[in-house]
Amino acid sequence: MKESIGDRIFKAITVMIVVFVAVCCLLPFLYIIAVSFSDKNAVLRNEVFLWPVHYDLTAYQSIFRNQSLVRSMWFTIVITIIYTLISILITVLCAYPLSRPHLKLKKPLLIYVLFTMYFSGGMIPEYVNIKNLGLLDTAWALILPGCLSTYNMILVKSFFQNIPREVEESASIDGANDLVILVRIVLPLSKAMLATIALFYAVSRWNGFMDSLLYVTKESMYTLQVRLRQLIQSSQVTEFMEDIPQNKEKVIAETIKAACMVFSMIPVMVLYPWLQKYFVKGVMIGSVKG
Amino acid sequence: MMSHINVQKSEKRSGNIRYLRNHWILYAMLGLPVIFYFLFHYLPIPGVVIAFKDYNLFRGIRASEWVGLRYFKQAFGFKSFWMSVRNTMILNVIGLVLGFPAPILLALMLNELRNKAFKKVTQTVLYLPHFISWVIVGGMMYQLFASSGFVNTVIKALGRVPVPFLSSSGWWIFTYFIVGQWKNIGWNTIIYLSAMTGIDSELYEAARVDGCSRFRMMFSITLPCILDTVMIMLILAVGGLASIGFEQPYVMQNSVVMDVADVISTYVYRVGLQQAKFGIGSAIGLFQSVINFILVISANSISKRMTDKGIW
Structure with missing residues (x-):
């Protein structure tokens, strides 16, 4: 069928608006990347647009020379991995029983879980609680309090509920118990979903900032985001610039800040395109059913 | 028997x-x-009694003395507290009025795209900012919107006067809104897009036979069909009016614009934790929870009365 003129105009406007929004989403990234690879003086003269001017790697070199930044990065990598593994385990342990339609006491258990989405103690009582549990200034304060997200748990639970009953029933007739069904049948069918929540958990730990601000004061346990924040606030930038004249302070900060930001985005950027197809599907299933 | x-x-x-x-x-x-x-x-929930006690970290909650409503009275007496309440409301109301319809409109437009590859690339780009930390977003924002930043360089190149995006109160609110939208507009379309996949395609067929335009279909079929989802999201958004995230305002605020940028969460952090006034911090937190609770309940009951739909 031939499209009417009205429809064609409508379509063109739609495409234009969508492209405009998408370009706005992308521009800041391109600008930051361009700045990070540019010569500091070109940045000072505001010459950098969306492509590096006088290609220059010194900003990245000074990142790697900065011991405390590299240490924070390693620390963040280690706790992100531990956090993600623990989170997936406990999320599955919570979601699987609650996804069984026959589970007795299911309603009170669900209320117990969902209540926490609407009510919390607030910042101060939570801080005092972490302190009372003896977690303050330990890496566990960054791992345990957030290791089960109710939102992610509901996504997984809906996904489990969507697995055709017959597949599981055929196994339970053979006398398999719930754990065997989970490990042998349900989990292998849920790889996409598990990859999705692994991404969500890993990103939330990698990007998390507030908890390290509140619960950790030891410098050896500063996460990458806390270091970045310090850097962006510029108080620390001087330690990068032993050999640089004082009047150019600000410019140097700009390229180094940009390089640090790009650098800390790399893991997310590498994982993200591979997992996109899964997480959109996962979130959709979860939101339709949940 | x-x-x-x-x-x-x-x-x-x-x-x-x-x-x-x-x-x-x-x-x-x-x-x-x-x-x-x-x-x-x-x-942590019983810890809210800190709001009514002369708490100190060494004595513990139980051994601390009751002081009644002293901290509530103190908090309500601070001008800075009411300022943070006002700022929270201003930023949230703007976010609700302008920011709530934005992802719905974007999802409606994404739904009109027929070219699969193009749609996928666009969505990939739109979801990307959701995965970037607020610390980085804050850093990017300074490089883009500072007085000598990217945007102002472009504005100057066009021969206009630079805009004080971060240092004038009004412009800061504008920047706050734009940055928040930038990070979340794409991600927030997912829930509406998923609601749209459930719409019966026969509805569109029938409308096309009747000679209905695409624009008309968008408003007469797609929008009514996702209304349930829209209502649920609206209830949640209204319920969240009194609470505000910590990280976005924290990374965006600067000393020049604190009169509009200091919100409840950053205020509780500064007064309650940094100045170690735990009682006042807890009192404000409790006050906020009560307001939130009232808002969620009333939004839900209004929605039930008007459209027969609610979250419970």
Whole structure:
């Protein structure tokens, strides 16, 4: 069928608006990347647009020379991995029983879980609680309090509920118990979903900032985001610039800040395109059913 | 009669025992999650009594003395507290009025795209900012919107006067809104897009036979069909009007614009934790929870009365 003129105009406007929004989403990234690879003086003269001017790697070199930044990065990598593994385990342990339609006491258990989405103690009582549990200034304060997200748990639970009953029933007739069904049948069918929540958990730990601000004061346990924040606030930038004249302070900060930001985005950027197809599907299933 | 009931009861009990024997593993699995929720979500809740006690970290909550409503009175007496309440409301109301329809409109437009590859690339780009930390977003924002930043360089190149995006109160609110939208507009379309996939395609076929334009279909078919989802999201958004995230305002605020940028969450952090006034911090937190609770309940009941739909 031939499209009417009205429809064609409508379509063109739609495409234009969508492209405009998408370009706005992308521009800041391109600008930051361009700045990070540019010569500091070109940045000072505001010459950098969306492509590096006088290609220059010194900003990245000074990142790697900065011991405390590299240490924070390693620390963040280690706790992100531990956090993600623990989170997936406990999320599955919570979601699987609650996804069984026959589970007795299911309603009170669900209320117990969902209540926490609407009510919390607030910042101060939570801080005092972490302190009372003896977690303050330990890496566990960054791992345990957030290791089960109710939102992610509901996504997984809906996904489990969507697995055709017959597949599981055929196994339970053979006398398999719930754990065997989970490990042998349900989990292998849920790889996409598990990859999705692994991404969500890993990103939330990698990007998390507030908890390290509140619960950790030891410098050896500063996460990458806390270091970045310090850097962006510029108080620390001087330690990068032993050999640089004082009047150019600000410019140097700009390229180094940009390089640090790009650098800390790399893991997310590498994982993200591979997992996109899964997480959109996962979130959709979860939101339709949940 | 009595014996009949007893037989039923014992049958039920033996049924329960058999059920437990077959499925005890499910309850064993729930052990860890139940402990988790208890330790990190329920245990802090009694801590709200700090708001009514002369708490100090060394004496502990129980040994501290009751002081009644002293901290509430103190907090309500601070001009800075009311300022943070006002700022929270301003940023949230703007976010609701302008920011709530934005992802719905974007989702409606994405839904009109027919070229699959183009749609996928666009979505990939639109979801990307959601995965970037607020710390980085804050850093990018300074490089883009500072007086010598990217945007102002472009504005100057066009021969216009630079805009004080970060240092004038009004412009800061504008920047706050834009940055928030930039990060979340794409991600927030997902829930509406998923609601749209459930729409019966026969509706569109019928409309096309009747000579309906695409624009008309968008408003007469797609929008009404996702109305349930829109209402649920609206209730949640109204319920969240009194609370505000910590990270976005924290990374965006600077000393020049604190009169509009200091919000409840950053205020509680500064007064309650940094100045160690735990009582006042808890009192404000409790006050905020009560307001939130009232908002969620009333948004839900208004929605139920008007559209017969609610979250419970």
